[in-house]
Amino acid sequence: MAVGAGWGAGLIHGGLIVVVLFLMVSDPVLGIINLLLVTASIPLSLAVWGVGLVLATPGWFLLHRLGVRSRFVAAVYGATLAFAAVLGVLTGGFDLIPPEPGSSYSASAYGIPTVIDDRLTPYGWFDAARTSSVIALVAAIVGWVVAHVAYSPPKEPAA
Numbered sequence: 001m002a003v004g005a006g007w008g009a010g011l012i013h014g015g016l017i018v019v020v021l022f023l024m025v026s027d028p029v030l031g032i033i034n035l036l037l038v039t040a041s042i043p044l045s046l047a048v049w050g051v052g053l054v055l056a057t058p059g060w061f062l063l064h065r066l067g068v069r070s071r072f073v074a075a076v077y078g079a080t081l082a083f084a085a086v087l088g089v090l091t092g093g094f095d096l097i098p099p100e101p102g103s104s105y106s107a108s109a110y111g112i113p114t115v116i117d118d119r120l121t122p123y124g125w126f127d128a129a130r131t132s133s134v135i136a137l138v139a140a141i142v143g144w145v146v147a148h149v150a151y152s153p154p155k156e157p158a159a
Helices: 002-023 028-040 042-065 071-090 122-151
Strands: 107-109 112-116
Touching (some): 042 071
């Protein structure tokens, strides 16, 4: 499981570091600050993916006991679990938690309202689902890697 968390955190941060290094060409000072922030966030990302793997363990155990042990199933399970968890977080409990009385929080992204009076707009749901889909894609890769490591036969040592 730790290998999968490491791969997930590494994939995300590797891509971020490449983007930051690319942006350093236009503004070296801002690029260095961003590079430091991305590097400092690696332990946090590893912790988040580790918690995700811990939460996935009961379902993984059930699938293992039922004999469902393919990489494809692991990838689908990881993507589904991550999508649901991230969507739940981004939508404030799937918008089921009532707002505080008298609250009128509103927000927008790119000039399009995402939250009006503490309730998600259709675009807010779309934006949350889009973000959840990206995380689910990475989680599918992590699930595939974890299943690959867990269920591949051990390699014979070279003589």
